[in-house]
Amino acid sequence: MRKLIILTIMIALGMLLMQPAFAQDVSVSTYVLNLGSFDVAKGTYNADFYLDFVCDSNCSPDNFEILNGKIDKIDKILDEPNEKFYRIRAEFTTKIDLQRFPFDKQRLQIIIEDKKNTIDKIRYVSAGQSSGIEDSIAFAGWNIDGWNATVREHSYSTYNETFSQYVFNIDISRISMNSFMKTFLPVFFIVLVVLFTFVIDPDKITTRITMLGSMLIAAVMFHVAIAGQIPPVGYLTFADKFMALTYVILVSSFMVTIAILQLTETKRNEIAMKLHRYTEFSMFIIVPILYAALFLFLL
DSSP states (O other): OHHHHHHHHHHHHHHHHHSOOOOEEEEEEEEEEEEEEEETTTTEEEEEEEEEEEESSOOOTTOEEETTEEEEEEEEEEEETTEEEEEEEEEEEOOOOOTTTTSOEEEEEEEEEESSOOTTTEEEEEOGGGOEEOTTOOOTTEEEEEEEEEEEEEEETTTTEEEEEEEEEEEEEEOHHHHHHHHTHHHHHHHHHHHHHTTSOGGGHHHHHHHHHHHHHHHHHHHHHHHTTSOOOSSOOHHHHHHHHHHHHHHHHHHHHHHHHHHHHTTOHHHHHHHHHHHHHHHHHHHHHHHHHHHHHOO
């Protein structure tokens, strides 16, 4: 009888040990206290935030790492069997998309992943009700549009391992009026001066050419200054497209002016005057339409 009882216990223990282990759910929340030092050229920024891990039972989520950054300082505020609470200061890197520059929107991310435990051992769950951003954050030059937190699976095909990954996203956008005033308003004044050159009569055509040359040089120098604000990218930004249209307008103005000069020099004054009258005021209509189309269809 005793042997039967011992055998039964051994079989039960064996079956218990053979059962697959279930992943432990770890609730993760993030509360951002401060943001700063956003460098668009490098795609880096600093963040000061709380990070909270909560489990239903005893857990050890201490072996976490920040995949897209480097921790400068970490303080463990709470160390309970089922909760670990940290305050972290770190520098992060993020992908930069400048196709709409200077009206671009960026997404800052905090990516958390366990160093050792795969998804079959620890599975993150986003605790959105405990996450957020401090209302008093002032992010110079940018609007904070909102945030969201997600959990996804991150597979390392080389090692045949999959980890649970927590991602906290912060959406930001440039202040539109500030961007317009600094980037486009000076160019609009350059173009306005160019348009007024069409009012100058053909007998003062050399003055018109001088003004157009000066405006073209000013536009090129301003474009160089705009390009210096962002890193080299393999695509045209909206600012580049805007300046390309400006160059087209300036070169077209030069071509019209040279044509009038040539007609005047060859004593075809009547044709020169007709061309002058045709472009004198029509350019004030055509150019705004071109810029409006650019903003409507390419922004």
